Amino acid sequence: MESNLIIKDKQKNKLEKAFEILKTMASKPSGLIGLTIVLFHVVLALTSPYIAPYDYKAISPNTMLLAPSAEHWFGTDSLGRDVFTRTILGGRTALTVTFFGSLIALLWGGLLGIFCGLVGGKIDDVVMRVVDAFLSIPWILAMLLIVSLLGTSTEVLIPALGFFYGKGIVRVARAATHDVIAKDFIVSARARGHSNMSIIWNEIIPNVRDAILVEGAMRWSWMLLGFSSLSFLGFGVSPPTPDWGLMISNARGLMSFAYWSVIAPIVGLSSLIIGINLTADAFAKALGIDRSTKAPV
Amino acid sequence: MSEIIESVKNLSIGFNSQKGKQISILRNVSTNIKKGETVGIVGESGSGKSTLALAMMGYIKQGLFPLKGECIFKSEDLLKMTSRQLEKIRGRKIAMIPQNAGQALTPNLKIGYQIDEALRLHTNLNKTERDKKISELLNKVRLPSPETMAFRYPHELSGGQQQRVAVAMALAGKPDLLLLDEPTTGLDVTTQAHVLELLRFIAKDTGTSMIYVSHDLGAIAQVSDRIVVMYAGEIVLEGPARKILKEPIHPYTYGLLKSIPKLSLSGLPASMPGSQPQPGSINEGCSFYDRCNLANDHCKKNSPDLEHIKELDTNVRCFNHKELINQNNNLQTSITKKSNNSEAIEVLKLKDVSISYAKQKFFDQLLNKISDQNPTVKDINIDIKKGETIALVGESGSGKSTILKSIAGLLKTKDGQIKFENDRILSSDLKMRNPNDLRAIQLIFQNPDESLNPNHTVEQILSQPLKLYFNLSGEELKKNIIDLLKKVRLGEFYMSRYPRQLSGGEKQRVAVARAFAAKPDIILCDEVTSALDVSVQAAVLNLLQQLKEDLGTTYVFVSHDLAVVRAISDRVAVLYQGRLCEIGPSQNVYKFPSHPYTEVLLGAVLEPDPDIKPKLVAEDIVEEKPPEKGCSFQGRCPRKIGDICNSEVPPWQIGENGNAIRCHINIEELASLQQ
Ligand SMILES: Nc1ncnc2c1ncn2[C@@H]1O[C@H](COP(=O)(O)OP(=O)(O)O)[C@@H](O)[C@H]1O
Ligand code: SF4
Ligand code: SF4
Numbered sequence: 022m023e024s025n026l027i028i029k030d031k032q033k034n035k036l037e038k039a040f041e042i043l044k045t046m047a048s049k050p051s052g053l054i055g056l057t058i059v060l061f062h063v064v065l066a067l068t069s070p071y072i073a074p075y076d077y078k079a080i081s082p083n084t085m086l087l088a089p090s091a092e093h094w095f096g097t098d099s100l101g102r103d104v105f106t107r108t109i110l111g112g113r114t115a116l117t118v119t120f121f122g123s124l125i126a127l128l129w130g131g132l133l134g135i136f137c138g139l140v141g142g143k144i145d146d147v148v149m150r151v152v153d154a155f156l157s158i159p160w161i162l163a164m165l166l167i168v169s170l171l172g173t174s175t176e177v178l179i180p181a182l183g184f185f186y187g188k189g190i191v192r193v194a195r196a197a198t199h200d201v202i203a204k205d206f207i208v209s210a211r212a213r214g215h216s217n218m219s220i221i222w223n224e225i226i227p228n229v230r231d232a233i234l235v236e237g238a239m240r241w242s243w244m245l246l247g248f249s250s251l252s253f254l255g256f257g258v259s260p261p262t263p264d265w266g267l268m269i270s271n272a273r274g275l276m277s278f279a280y281w282s283v284i285a286p287i288v289g290l291s292s293l294i295i296g297i298n299l300t301a302d303a304f305a306k307a308l309g310i311d312r313s314t315k316a317p318v
Numbered sequence: 319m320s321e322i323i324e325s326v327k328n329l330s331i332g333f334n335s336q337k338g339k340q341i342s343i344l345r346n347v348s349t350n351i352k353k354g355e356t357v358g359i360v361g362e363s364g365s366g367k368s369t370l371a372l373a374m375m376g377y378i379k380q381g382l383f384p385l386k387g388e389c390i391f392k393s394e395d396l397l398k399m400t401s402r403q404l405e406k407i408r409g410r411k412i413a414m415i416p417q418n419a420g421q422a423l424t425p426n427l428k429i430g431y432q433i434d435e436a437l438r439l440h441t442n443l444n445k446t447e448r449d450k451k452i453s454e455l456l457n458k459v460r461l462p463s464p465e466t467m468a469f470r471y472p473h474e475l476s477g478g479q480q481q482r483v484a485v486a487m488a489l490a491g492k493p494d495l496l497l498l499d500e501p502t503t504g505l506d507v508t509t510q511a512h513v514l515e516l517l518r519f520i521a522k523d524t525g526t527s528m529i530y531v532s533h534d535l536g537a538i539a540q541v542s543d544r545i546v547v548m549y550a551g552e553i554v555l556e557g558p559a560r561k562i563l564k565e566p567i568h569p570y571t572y573g574l575l576k577s578i579p580k581l582s583l584s585g586l587p588a589s590m591p592g593s594q595p596q597p598g599s600i601n602e603g604c605s606f607y608d609r610c611n612l613a614n615d616h617c618k619k620n621s622p623d624l625e626h627i628k629e630l631d632t633n634v635r636c637f638n639h640k641e642l643i644n645q646n647n648n649l650q651t652s653i654t655k656k657s658n659n660s661e662a663i664e665v666l667k668l669k670d671v672s673i674s675y676a677k678q679k680f681f682d683q684l685l686n687k688i689s690d691q692n693p694t695v696k697d698i699n700i701d702i703k704k705g706e707t708i709a710l711v712g713e714s715g716s717g718k719s720t721i722l723k724s725i726a727g728l729l730k731t732k733d734g735q736i737k738f739e740n741d742r743i744l745s746s747d748l749k750m751r752n753p754n755d756l757r758a759i760q761l762i763f764q765n766p767d768e769s770l771n772p773n774h775t776v777e778q779i780l781s782q783p784l785k786l787y788f789n790l791s792g793e794e795l796k797k798n799i800i801d802l803l804k805k806v807r808l809g810e811f812y813m814s815r816y817p818r819q820l821s822g823g824e825k826q827r828v829a830v831a832r833a834f835a836a837k838p839d840i841i842l843c844d845e846v847t848s849a850l851d852v853s854v855q856a857a858v859l860n861l862l863q864q865l866k867e868d869l870g871t872t873y874v875f876v877s878h879d880l881a882v883v884r885a886i887s888d889r890v891a892v893l894y895q896g897r898l899c900e901i902g903p904s905q906n907v908y909k910f911p912s913h914p915y916t917e918v919l920l921g922a923v924l925e926p927d928p929d930i931k932p933k934l935v936a937e938d939i940v941e942e943k944p945p946e947k948g949c950s951f952q953g954r955c956p957r958k959i960g961d962i963c964n965s966e967v968p969p970w971q972i973g974e975n976g977n978a979i980r981c982h983i984n985i986e987e988l989a990s991l992q993q
């Protein structure tokens with residue numbers, strides 16, 4: 022009974038801590054703006070299928086390239102589809118793919134980084150060389166290769182993006198681990214005879230988690246941009262599924278006379294990227310991590 | 319009465335807490351610095367001494383702001399000056415030497431260039447004048463061969479030499495006032511003594527006023543004319559150095575002096591209970607009330623003012639100070655005698671142990687051996703008896719921690735054996751040791767900030783060894799944790815705390831509890847009190863002694879502080895460059911005849927007594943590597959007798975006191991030389 026209470030207490034502590042962090046993040050205007058934008062996009066992505074006023078794939082020759090009006094708030098595109106409908110739906114795929122992509126990036130990047138930091142020596146050298154070699158390949162070329170070989174389904178996109186965006190996390194996780202393993206509490210655990218797994222789990226992860234999470238959040242916004250670029254090039258989401266990158270790509274020729282069809286997805290995409298960036302920054306500050314000295318890799 | 323150079327009047331400095339409350343960390347501080355005078359400001363960490371010293375050069379740390387009062391330097395208030403005005407004063411009129419100033423030198427610039435820069439900034443001298451000045455300054459801080467010194471890089475200098483360069487740079491602008499914040503903390507004993515001697519010389523020679531901030535009464539005693547004692551942001555005692563140190567009439571200072579281990583006394587110093595209150599937590603009454611053994615109900619409700627005692631020329635903040643007048647005799651006596659409960663059985667034997675940090679060459683790796691003719695640690699032979707406390711002393715780099723790490727299995731030995739219980743050889747590879755041997759030998763580290771995982775609660779920290787070695791869980795685990803906390807005098811409520819919510823002393827208690835959780839036979843203590851305040855140090859030493867007497871644990875106690883070692887150890891081994899110099903029962907090692915190195919170390923100890931000056935018999939420069947052959951101490955030995963010291967390893971000689979000395983000088987002769 023009593024130990025149960027302790028466990029509950031701990032969970033409460035964790036929740037409290039998360040709440041505390043959120044509060045600190047929201048206490049600065051930039052953090053508040055970032056959080057609001059991200060929250061807005063998430064809520065929108067969850068609810069948009071129910072609130073979209075039109076069918077996103079309904080083509081109509083009668084309503085081609087209409088300017089914004091009471092019926093079509095953001096106007097219509099060259100196939101007569103409602104831009105508002107397509108814009109609020111257009112972030113769903115991007116968000117989902119990049120969210121899971123970031124999780125994968127976090128997982129393999131974090132674990133490999135911790136491993137390298139821990140073992141050091143030759144193995145670390147070799148692994149980091151390989152990672153560096155991968156870093157020097159223009160990712161978009163590699164992505165195009167993968168996508169053209171394996172197709173553009175989400176089952177391909179998520180792990181592929183996750184793989185390419187995990188490289189940066191490896192470095193951060195490795196550096197953080199390096200800082201931690203020199204500390205006496207690790208030496209102490211080793212001297213007691215704890216296993217490597219137990220040391221990683223109990224001593225290292227709690228101390229590098231924050232740095233890795235922050236990096237992951239940053240990677241997420243980069244990945245969004247990457248994913249949208251793929252869509253823009255026609256290698257992301259297949260039509261007629263609405264997607265910002267694709268929408269921008271389709272409408273870019275009409276810029277001069279039907280600006281509405283391109284502005285809305287641009288605003289959607291850039292606001293989300295900025296929002297995630299601001300949030301990640303505020304998150305880092307709330308955790309007391311200084312990112313200013315670390316340039317993105 | 320000489321001219322007052324700076325005067326602090328009713329200064330209070332504070333910050334706004336997260337809840338918007340104004341919290342002061344300096345309260346109503348007033349003091350004067352006279353021309354040519356050296357004032358020592360002493361107090362535990364967090365007492366506000368650095369804040370005061372910085373304010374005296376018009377600098378308020380970020381997040382803090384002055385609440386009231388002024389710092390008048392030459393009839394102007396520094397705290398009201400613009401940063402332009404302050405720039406003109408800092409470096410020229412008031413210079414500062416922060417802690418680790420030597421290490422803060424720019425690594426890729428030559429010494430001469432860095433001093434030149436200071437000169438360009440703070441004086442109007444032209445190039446040739448500056449060049450002359452540089453060698454003058456290098457001479458003044460007594461650096462060897464100043465001509466070549468100017469062309470060296472910081473890393474080519476020893477720690478003490480770097481600190482001298484920092485002093486030279488601070489003197490570049492010919493300041494009227496020199497602020498020193500813990501300038502010798504972290505330096506070796508002998509280096510510390512040398513730097514202090516230099517500062518004393520400079521104060522006399524140039525007539526510069528100095529403010530010397532330190533937690534170390536021993537250092538303060540060597541340089542100060544006057545001493546200011548701070549406690550919880552207030553001045554509690556102020557007066558001439560000799561009076562403060564010999565007749566302290568404030569209970570805090572009195573207790574502080576008593577808690578310092580002294581060379582002349584064996585046994586543990588009396589400890590002061592409790593710790594300094596956090597800023598903002600004192601609402602009424604005397605700030606020392608919780609820890610004071612003279613406290614009465616009056617002190618609880620009323621806060622004492624700083625009162626001037628004419629006949630002693632001191633200011634004191636205590637209602638009951640009269641009870642301490644003429645109590646000074648007691649300062650030297652009330653020391654707990656400790657019992658030596660070592661048994662005849664040996665638990666741990668180091669036999670011909672050598673340890674090398676050299677990288678293995680490829681072939682050696684295949685053969686699994688280390689080929690290093692000149693290893694960091696060599697030929698260590700020590701038999702450790704069950705229940706005894708054996709101390710390893712020596713300056714930094716003498717291999718103390720290296721030996722501990724090898725015993726713990728964290729570092730492979732090159733040669734020799736480590737034998738545990740009944741001459742069973744312990745593998746030098748941690749992974750090959752059996753769990754029970756791992757349990758039997760535990761480590762406590764110097765800095766609890768580093769040795770406790772910041773993301774674990776005290777409960778998690780203590781449950782680790784309990785789970786690992788005894789498979790405890792649930793109620794039983796919790797009960798054991800509470801027992802452990804009780805053993806180190808911490809309440810049950812500490813379980814849910816994180817290390818950052820504990821004071822330095824409390825953290826170290828948790829570290830001690832974690833070591834004892836394993837029910838170890840041997841505990842390896844690596845400088846366990848060096849990061850603690852004096853009053854806390856005494857408490858931790860007493861705790862360690864108590865636990866050992868109750869549980870029969872054996873300690874291997876590593877320290878650079880000879881007085882601490884004297885207080886706690888039964889036997890002492892003196893190390894230089896990874897080689898044993900002397901070993902014997904503690905009271906005998908502290909008596910002559912001694913190994914010349916022990917003699918140097920003993921001479922450099924700073925006692926909190928202005929009448930005991932350190933004896934500087936040897937240079938304070940330690941070689942980077944041990945010598946290839948001959949005596950390890952040949953490079954610095956003040957008693958070196960000739961070539962034999964360079965070529966032959968000296969023999970062990972047993973003195974009549976029972977201490978073994980490794981020197982070519984005959985032991986009787988050594989005794990008569992050292993008389
Ligand atoms: N920037 C700051 N903000 C809030 N509190 C501070 C700050 N700097 C120092 N303190 C607090 O002021 C007190 C005195 O600090 P300091 O002058 O550094 O003490 P000392 O030099 O004696 O170690 C401590 O309790 C410390 O925590
Ligand atoms: S005033 Fe009272 S509590 Fe304060 S130091 Fe003096 S005797 Fe102790
Ligand atoms: S052997 Fe020679 S160098 Fe070594 S301590 Fe003795 S006198 Fe000094």
Ligand SMILES: [Mg+2]
Nearest residue numbers: 363364367368
């Ligand atoms: Mg300080």
